[in-house]
Amino acid sequence: MAELKVLFKDIDVPGIQTLEVYEQHGGYSALRKALGMTRQQVIDEVKASGLRGRGGAGFPAWIKWNGIPKDESQPHYVQCNADEGEPGTFKDRELMLRHPHQLIEGIIIAGYATLSKVGYIYIRGEYTEPARVMRRAIDEAYRAGYLGKNILGSGVDFDLYIHMGAGSYECGEESAMMSSIMGERGQPRLKFPHAPLPTIAGLWNCPTLINNVETLSCVPAIIRNGGAWYASMGTEKSTGTKIFSVSGHVNKPGNYEVEMGTPLMELLELAGGVKGKLKAVIPGGSSVPILPADKCDVNLDYESLQAAGTMLGSGGFMVLNDTVCIVKFMRRTAAFYAHESCGKCTPCREGTRWMVKIFDRILAGGGRMEDIDLLLDICDQIDGRSYCALGDAAAWPIRASIKHFRHEYEYFIKHGHSMVEAQAEHSVGGR
């Protein structure tokens, strides 16, 4: 029961944000090493590491890297997804704010491996402070010759740009992010098999590698220590470590990096234990299905969580104790997705708003018993029918909450007020 720090290894070193200190702790040695390897060797090392995408989907990173064409008939791009908008997730913020050069080094190595000459970091609009830190770090890297023309005399060129988002959750979806970078409305684009993969036709229809901040931040350590070293951590299919952003009713909320496969309850203890009585955990950001307390005996890796009916997601680990009214909590979640729906497709645009209206009516005391099944049916009609995964993400948490806490909904509808709050008042009154 301990943290296993790979990404956070040096995060507490004073001044690690500066190039000087970063270099003293081995910074950019991975880049030097990578430049001495062939591109395929770099990709093979990432393959050996078993690194999977940390943005939420858990797609093997090396497949994307290897999917970029090996010729330079078109420009190639690296698109770093730093639009960390998933409620409950704040790991990328810390990685950028406190360890910017690690990310930059990872992006440059990715650029080298995929023959890209240009990279974009798409930073969430609200992250002005991390963006400033990244800006300073990128400038330093340029001055030191890690970015720009002929990096370290290797003949490799790479330019890195920051693109600030403007406050849309949807732009964290990779194809909507492409639209946004290209100056279009932040809406998703067609995906395979309806359109080529971004690795073939991404930004400006050119091959584009899209990875999350955490994924790319893993790369320097993998190159330095070898893929096998990374794969030795975690489980067989979920290798390495994962940062969980623990928030909610714990005594020490914050980012915790643990080995993949760590039991969920251990992470709770790491975070200082639950305040009060544990009611439920949402392990991967607000989109993933909620896990009630009695099902929390599970390991934190992609496979185990999936088996438990939820997902690892982005690692936004939200802890709820028994003072939380699930109906009100889900109303808030539904409102978030209704607010963030881009409006492109019918199910998400109309369905999310409809659900909020139903929740509002229930909360106002006007609920009908059939509303519960209506909510479930709306979830069914959104899930899998929407243009991108935002619709699915709006449906899953509500469906799971009804599955596990239907009695709270029924109580609220029957009595016109919250079961949890009524119990709390009762216990106060009885004391």
Place this chain on the structure above:
Amino acid sequence: MAEQELVTIEINGIELQVPKGEMIIESAKRIGVDIPFFCYHPRLGKEQAANCRMCLVEAGTKQPDGSVRMMPKPQTSCTLPASQGLVVFTDTVAIQKARRGILEFLLINHPLDCPICDRGGECPLQNNTLFYGPGVSRFVEEKRHLPKAFPISDYVVLDRERCIHCARCTRFSQEISGDAQLEFLKRGADTMVSTFQNTEFTSRFSGNTIELCPVGALTSRVYRFRARPWDMKSQKSICTRCSNGCNIWLDYRPNRLVRVLGRENEAVNEEWTCDRGKFGHEYISSDRRLLSPLVRRDNRFVTASWVEVYQLIASRIRQAVEERGAGAVGAIGGAHLSNEEAYLLQKLMRVAVGTNNIDHRLERNQVAGGDTLLARLGVPFTQTAIADIEKAKTIFIFGADLVDEQPIVFLRARKAWFRFGAKVIIAHPEPTETELRFDEPLVLRYRAGTETTLINGLSHLILQSGRAVTDGISLEELQASLSEYTPARVAQETGVAEDALREAANLLGEGTVILCAGRVRNHPEYAVLANALVNLTLLTGNGSRGNGGLNILLPEVNSHGAADMGVLPDLLPGYVPVNDREARERIERIWKASLPAEPGLSTQGMLEAAAEGKLQVLYVIGEDIAQKYHDPELAQRALENAGFVIVQDLFLTDTAQYADVVLPAASVAEKEGTFTNTERRVQRFWKAMNPPSPDVKPDLNIFAELAVYLGKPLPVFSAEQVMEEIGQVFPAYAECCYDQMPAEGVRWMPTLTDRGK
């Protein structure tokens, strides 16, 4: 892209072969399987929006062992490309449920005001709900409320409550018309279509968005509340507002035209119309139409019977011919007449009156004799079919504001660039709207008057580069004659930078489509400029092969037809010179009449003669020369001083104010016939309504009846008969079988051997 590679797919258990990459929504049509949709539109965009989610199907792929691996989620069939072994189910229980879900979602915020909605009765949302939707809604909350009936232009009204966000209109305005006037504001359920800050929707093609809208969110201010779809009739017609010849539907109630819709013709307008076409036919049902013949008495117009006016006209013409010869009679008009009418008009003048004083041209260029293009390229005006413009490698828009002058040709030119990546060069002395519709075209801003220098300079550069092609021209001779057009000199004279000239010359080559319009037609030295343009066309290899070519686009609906029909002082039908004895005699034999052998007066000549009092009778048909002649003052003087003025038109025009006799003619909706558009395409139009009064007659009848009163009857009873005769006189028209004309019309193919044979 490899064409026509076929793959085997399966839809609802039916195996079929379709081109690889074809979207399943299209493949399903092949076997009569209906997949409902809202946002799908094959012409919009490089890829479909796939946002309405109505066309979802279940899909999977056949595995080598014969099993089918289904995709985990339903797929939008509008974007699902056919691939070998694809298996699709369009009507499973899950899909039926999904469709009900989508329709329920669409309807939760859609007002159920169908009874007062213009779209009611022809509304895809209504229809799909009826066929696929739930009967009742489970939505009990309050609907979204937004401004209703919000006018966004003189033509278009926007009802934001009805919008289902299919993005058809926004995609049209961004991708097809290119004016990018419509865009979505806000997001999620607050998304709404808007112009920039609710400013006016200024587009030359705004009417198309009304037709594209699958609900009543965008409706026509002109048509609004005039009729319901089920209580009007539709007739196929051709737009008369320019020479592009768009196919349209005339929708009418008894004796009242209520609206115009675009009609599909892949060869011409695909399905688009410009706003002039869509909203510019209101004149047909105007209250100010002429309803009976008028005769001037005591300086006032009084109504008269047709017999009276025919007798009057016949006597004045006979008198003029007797006193001053047939040359004292002249007729102007024809560009707005059908082919059959134009043909009969010139036959009337040549046979019944005996003069070649007949012309349809109102523009400055009225050069006598064979045209440069006809002589050197074998075509009178245009080489490229409108549909072939999209295959061009380079589009060279020369001296034309295409979007204004030739809207539908513009849409093809834009498609060539937007969809197929053609390069675009725009040469114009002033900034034009057309330039704004392409991203960074190569603009050559030459000084007005230096057109020929510019073209010769480009030819010179191509000759220099060694890329010139010998296509019926001697490169040596050309080189010698163009040697003085050095880039330095041309740059200095035209004001176009040398670099830009070189860049343009590099883009010009095989597959270049040159598009010219009014500025070239009206050029003071038209013949010289036309020669220069022909040189450029030939030496870039576009003379006789490929998709490139020179096109001098025409102004009026039947400018081309009038020329084909010989409404010209020096050419008989089929571009036969009147003074070519052998050829003329062939026509004389068909007509059983002798024809005047000397060329007559052009419009300019007639007007000059009339102004000097030398023209006894001036017959003006369907042209408001007092307003529209390029020299209106001359036209007015001519009308004042002509002995006897006959005006045949729909309205009491400015020209008619000078008339001694005014004849009320039928509009295009009230008669039938054919028009020939600017690309030589002969197209049928049909009669929709009766004329506003029994005394209003189609021009064809007027010419035929007048011939009777002139003592030289031209026995015709129908346009079809006239077309038959046209085919004999001008064999290129022989295949335009009037009654069995193909839906796309017939583009008559010229050969130089047509001349005089």
